[in-house]
Amino acid sequence: MSIIAKRGVHFMQKLNAANVPAALLENGQRRVIDASLTLIRERAKLKGELLRALGGSVASASLLGVPLGHNSSFLQGPAFAPPRIREAIWCGSTNSTTEEGKELNDPRVLTDVGDVPIQELRDCGVDDDKLMHIISESVKLVMEEYPLRPLVLGGDHSISFPVVRAVSEKLGGPVDILHLDAHPDIYHAFEGNKYSHASSFARIMEGGYARRLLQVGIRSINKEGREQGQRFGVEQYEMRTFSRDRQMLENLKLGEGVKGVYISVDVDCLDPAFAPGVSHIEPGGLSFRDVLNILHNLQADVVAADVVEFNPQRDTVDGMTAMVAAKLADTLITN
Numbered sequence: 001m002s003i004i005a006k007r008g009v010h011f012m013q014k015l016n017a018a019n020v021p022a023a024l025l026e027n028g029q030r031r032v033i034d035a036s037l038t039l040i041r042e043r044a045k046l047k048g049e050l051l052r053a054l055g056g057s058v059a060s061a062s063l064l065g066v067p068l069g070h071n072s073s074f075l076q077g078p079a080f081a082p083p084r085i086r087e088a089i090w091c092g093s094t095n096s097t098t099e100e101g102k103e104l105n106d107p108r109v110l111t112d113v114g115d116v117p118i119q120e121l122r123d124c125g126v127d128d129d130k131l132m133h134i135i136s137e138s139v140k141l142v143m144e145e146y147p148l149r150p151l152v153l154g155g156d157h158s159i160s161f162p163v164v165r166a167v168s169e170k171l172g173g174p175v176d177i178l179h180l181d182a183h184p185d186i187y188h189a190f191e192g193n194k195y196s197h198a199s200s201f202a203r204i205m206e207g208g209y210a211r212r213l214l215q216v217g218i219r220s221i222n223k224e225g226r227e228q229g230q231r232f233g234v235e236q237y238e239m240r241t242f243s244r245d246r247q248m249l250e251n252l253k254l255g256e257g258v259k260g261v262y263i264s265v266d267v268d269c270l271d272p273a274f275a276p277g278v279s280h281i282e283p284g285g286l287s288f289r290d291v292l293n294i295l296h297n298l299q300a301d302v303v304a305a306d307v308v309e310f311n312p313q314r315d316t317v318d319g320m321t322a323m324v325a326a327k328l329a330d331t332l333i334t335n
């Protein structure tokens with residue numbers, strides 16, 4: 001658990017012991033939540049105004065960090081990922097032009113509205129129901145500023161539920177989802193937690209926020225994962241048949257007849273040889289080039305995306321997985 005969160009838990013325990021009036025806490029939390037959303041709103045509004053003044057952009061990725069790790073079933077290091085990913089995106093060792101020729105320094109290609117202050121909100125005793133609502137509202141604030149499209153930096157995979165919910169609600173209907181992961185993350189409530197990072201796609205499918213869900217890279221799945229996949233009609237592509245499925249997966253066309261396509265990339269979809277800085281190491285994964293082939297060749301109107309489960313506390317000393325997460329984020333800029 002993060003230092004701030006630990007302090008928050010102790011703080012709340014002391015408050016409860018002192019019988020502080022509930023109304024005092026609720027009013028204070030409401031002020032902090034409003035202030036948190038105001039900062040996201042004003043940042044998004046400024047970036048949107050600048051892009052509309054510049055002209056020439058119909059879709060522009062905008063980074064939104066969600067430093068949340070407490071819904072992880074094993075390690076909580078993903079809470080520290082967003083600043084490490086930004087550091088790698090702008091690292092002087094790399095090139096600000098992507099291999100597809102996107103110029104990251106052009107605000108019409110990439111902007112940034114900062115982080116949702118997750119740990120600070122938890123320090124004020126804000127519970128997960130409210131926290132997930134704040135994440136959804138933050139995503140909607142970005143989408144309200146045309147031509148911004150959210151490119152969300154996790155955080156553990158639990159954040160994909162409130163993000164996809166927001167995207168679907170804002171667009172007025174379901175999307176198609178391309179989900180790259182070693183895990184299906186579709187347990188009903190993993191370890192009894194409905195917001196678990198291993199249950200986010202159960203919440204998404206229950207909510208009707210996705211028409212199609214294609215899961216690629218799967219190699220850690222059990223009976224419940226398969227049964228839940230069948231229950232929701234999930235198209236699960238496991239690594240054990242990737243050599244057979246590769247041709248189709250590297251030429252996907254998604255989103256016809258729905259509001260758009262959402263891409264969720266769990267960094268552990270990659271083989272640990274390419275991305276050791278994750279909490280759940282599962283050998284036999286995708287190569288980085290496999291992922292680039294799938295994303296570069298995808299025919300879709302990508303309305304939003306996320307990169308999740310990078311754990312800086314497990315990375316190599318030279319920050320290799322931070323750079324992998326950064327390049328994944330760059331590749332998800334599809335405008």
Ligand SMILES: NC(=[NH2+])NCCC[C@H](N)C(=O)O
Pocket residue numbers: 073156157183184185197198220266268280309
């Ligand atoms: N988003 C993730 N990394 N999920 C990991 C889930 C791990 C869990 N033990 C499982 O059986 O699937």
Ligand SMILES: [Mn+2]
Pocket residue numbers: 181182183266268269280309
């Ligand atoms: Mn995973």
Ligand SMILES: [Mn+2]
Pocket residue numbers: 157181183185197266309
């Ligand atoms: Mn996952």
